[in-house]
Amino acid sequence: MEQPAGEGPKYRQLQRRLAELVATELAAGDRIPSERELTARFSVSRATVRQALGALAREGVLERRHGSGTFVAERRVTSRLHLASFSEDMARRGLTPTTRLLATERTGASDEVAAALALSPGAPVARLERLRCADDRPMAYEVGHYPLARLPGFLEHELTGSVYELLREGYRRPPDGGQQLLWAEAASGALARLLEVAAGAPLLVFERTSLSRREPIEHTVSWYRADRYRVSMELGPN
């Protein structure tokens, strides 16, 4: 029951171990050991194993097949929404991206950030606060968190450019998937001034967790000026 060094609950530990295993040693379609085998191998109860596997299945890492086994999920090909960085996104639209760095700091992961990045609460993360501009006019305000354990020395880099490029080139951790929540909000006073819109103006908010090799490497929340930005997407059945 007790965990010596901030490792978190057993099922989280198991979840992380399995996620790592999947990321490093297994390929899509591979079958992972059965629940009862994992129970024996890791000396935990089957309920604990199921809690870990269930979480991974909900994340889309694993796929369960009743009567057959649990498998490494196929990479999603149906989603045609691009996992693009702001810089790439703007370039694609023919605009010139620039960035004003508002704040950087090294801090401990909040519960929410820890959950998104699959870290223990309090684990070291880099926090990045940036104002993204297109053609020198404000486009979006962005707050990002990055796991320092997976990205050592992250804050020592140049951070006004494309973080995705840094992840790809500097760390060999190309973002290759993610999940995103999207909603709309009215701009609060401070945010309105920063983005140079009227208070109450509609903003599009994206909360994104990006993965590389099935491990979270970025968690960002971005507020976009709705008068300058829209999204296009393809829809599939189901």
Place this chain on the structure above:
Amino acid sequence: MEQPAGEGPKYRQLQRRLAELVATELAAGDRIPSERELTARFSVSRATVRQALGALAREGVLERRHGSGTFVAERRVTSRLHLASFSEDMARRGLTPTTRLLATERTGASDEVAAALALSPGAPVARLERLRCADDRPMAYEVGHYPLARLPGFLEHELTGSVYELLREGYRRPPDGGQQLLWAEAASGALARLLEVAAGAPLLVFERTSLSRREPIEHTVSWYRADRYRVSMELGPN
């Protein structure tokens, strides 16, 4: 383990009962009975109760607070990004969809509608104007256009339910793909009154063209209340 009357496993039945309870009798922020109380009241084990509550919490219906209780979430509806009709979308969230038919007419396709539906300008289309509600509170205002050449007698049907179901069952034209543009707007006066929000409140706007067998069969523009609706999506590389 057999369940004669209710459909499916116990925890699903409990989940549905609780979702219904939340929808009909409770307000956001209300506390629901504790796990141990539900265990006694429904004569099921705590594990079963937790499975039901966990599912509802992941859906955003409930919010758990360690040491304090489980509460009806303020959370708005979260839509996965698939080609689902409004009715299916709401039902999936445990909300009851209803529709107020504001206008129907047979008209000629405008240039914009014609382009979206791959018709000649002026070709006969059905125009549908509807107010979509969830649990009897306004959720979205929607204007749709449907090509009458592909859907003969379209306006003679019952149009307050699911149009997608009508397309599937009545015309054997199941929507199986589509494209969508998404942005945010501030609610204009008339729209604000209709949706029962303050003028200037943020709305999420979807402009969608749905296909069946590679042919466009629907073009809709929907204005969703941003305080009640959000979207979840998966991101893929490139």
Place this chain on the structure above:
DNA sequence: AGTGGCGACTGGTACGTACCACTTGAGTGG
């Protein structure tokens, strides 16, 4: 050779128990 059934796996559901971690509020001491 075809096939049907059975058995041995897989995950799914459901029960019970125990204890930990966090929150809250009532009660107590200053």
Place this chain on the structure above:
DNA sequence: CCACTCAAGTGGTACGTACCAGTCGCCACT
């Protein structure tokens, strides 16, 4: 009156057991 303590209640984790429900391959029977 305030500050603090602490007990009771909450959800969280973890163990164990039992049986149900699909899947699939072996094998005996036809």
